[in-house]
Amino acid sequence: MPSPCLKYKRKIAEFYGAISSTYNATCDKSRESELSRIQSESEAHFITSSNEKSSICGQATVGLEFMKQVKDLDAVLVPCGSGGLLAGIATAVKALRPDIKVIGVEHCTPFGLKKSMEMRERVWPEYYVPSICNGLQNPTMKPSLSEESAGIIFQYVDGVIQVPDELTSKAVQFFLTQMKMVVEPSGAITAAALMDSENLENSLKDCQNIGAVISGGNVDILKELAEAAKKSSIEEEESINRTLQKLIERIN
Template sequence: MSKDEFAISIDNVRDAHQRIAPHVLRTPSLFSERLSSELGCELFFKAESLQHIGAFKARGAINAVLQLNDADAARGVVTHSSGNHAAALARAAKIRGIKAHIVMPRNSSPTKIASVQSFGIEPIYSEPDSASREAKALEVQSQTGATMVHPYDNANVMAGQGTVALEIIDQVRDAGVVLVPVGGGGLLSGMLVAIKSLRPNIKVIAVEPALADDAARSLQSGERQMPTRYDTIADGLRTSLGELTFPIIRHFLDDILLVGEDDIRAATRELSERVHLVAEPSGAVAFAGLRSNRDRFQGQRVVAVISGGNIDFNGCRLGQP
C-alpha cells in the first residue's frame, strides 16, 4: 500500500487541527529536569491527561462529530469503548447538540462510566471482549440509524488524534524520539502521519503491554492479529489494531517495545509522585517503555505521550514501584 492509499494525510491532520481548536486544549509538553538527569536523556511529557475528559480522545471524537452533515447528525452517533472515547464522544455530541449511544464493557472502570454519565448518557453494557462490544454497537446502530464513530478505526478520528503530534513538533524543538502507547492505533497512526510528513528524522516508537501484544505480533507477521487476553491493567490498550490504522503503522513505525505489568504500575506511580501528573495505566505505558529501556535513549531528546489520566484509585492496585 502506498502513502496515497492511506486513510489520512497530513492535510487531514492540519485541517482537523484548525477545526477542533475551539473545543480542545493545547496541552503542554512538560520538561522533567529530575527524571532527565536520572535517566540520562532530555525527557518531555506530552500531558494529554490534562485534556478535556482527561484524555487525547477528545480530539478525534470532536473532529468526527463536527464533520457530520446535518441529516446524519440528526440521527445521532453510536460507539463502543472501554471509557475514554466513550466520554469523548458523549462530550462531542453534547457540543453539537445531538444524541449519543455509548456501548461500554461491563468491566469498564467506574471512573470512566461516571465520566460518560456526567454528560447525561447512561451507557449500554456489553461483555468485555471486542466481538461482543462491536456486535452490541451494531445492534444499537441498526435500531437507531445513528452514525458509527469507531474509537480508532475512523479516518476523522485518526486525523483528530494526529493533532497531538503537531503540538509536539511546535513545542519540543529538535525532538529525537516520540514514544506513543498503542492499543487500536488511532493515536499512533495519526501521529505517525503528522511526524513522518513534517519531521521524518524523528523516530516514533510504540509501547504496548506485554499482556496485550497483538500490535507487536501483527508487525512481526505482517497481518493483523487479535488479542489473546484482556487482563492487562492498561485497560484502554486491550483492543486490536484497526484495518485503517495498521497499514500506516506498518509503513511508518520505527519500533515497538513491550512492557510488563510491574513496569506499568511503577511508571503510573512515578508520574504522580515525581512529575505530579496523574496518569491512568494506559496513559503511563509510554513512560514505562522509557524506564525499562533507559540505556537505549541516552543523550536523546525524548517525548513520552501521557495519553490519559482517568485512573480509578479504588480499583487500580498499583503496588510498590
C-alpha cells in the same frame, strides 16, 4: 463501554451528558448487538477511534503539537491498542521530520503491535491476554490493530516497546505521588518505557530529546494510592530515581 469497566469512568461520562451502556467485553456478538440496538433506537452513527481516516487525522494533531512545542525532538513514544493514535501521530511527525523515531508502546502480549510489525500483517490472537492497561487491550478474538491504522503504522512506525504491567503500575504511582497527576495505566505506559534503562540503551539509543504521549485519566485513584503505599520501598524509589537521573544526564 466494555463490561466490566471502572464505575468512575461511566459516572464521569454520564456527568458530561453521555448516555452510557455496556456490553460483554469478551463477546464480539454482545458488542455488535448493543451497537445495533443503539443505532436503531437513536439513528446514531458509530465512530471508531482507529478505523476511520477522519478519526486518525484528528489524532494526528498531537504529532503537530509536538513539532510546534519541542525543538530538536529525537523520538516520540505513543501508546498503542487499536492503533488510531499511533497512526495519526506517525503520519504527522514523519511528514514534517522523517528523521524522528516514532515508537509504539504496548503491554506484553504475543498478539499485539510487536508481532504485527514483525509479520507485517494484523495478527489474530489465539487467547485473551489480561493487563492493567485495559484501554489498550483487545478483549475480542480479532486483531487488535484496525485495518485502516495497520497500513499507516507499517509504513511510518520505527519500532515497538513492550512494557510489563509491574513497571506500568510503578509509573502510575510515580505520577500520583511525585507529579501529582492522575494518569491511567494505558497512558502511563510510555513513561514506564522510559523507566527501563534497557529501552534507553536499545530502542532509544542516541535519542536525547524524547517525547512521550501521556493520555487518559480513567483510574481508581484510591486503589492506586493504596497499592503505592503497600508496595513502595526505599529500594524501589531509589531504582526509579537512578533511571530518571540517567535520562536527565543524557538530555544535559
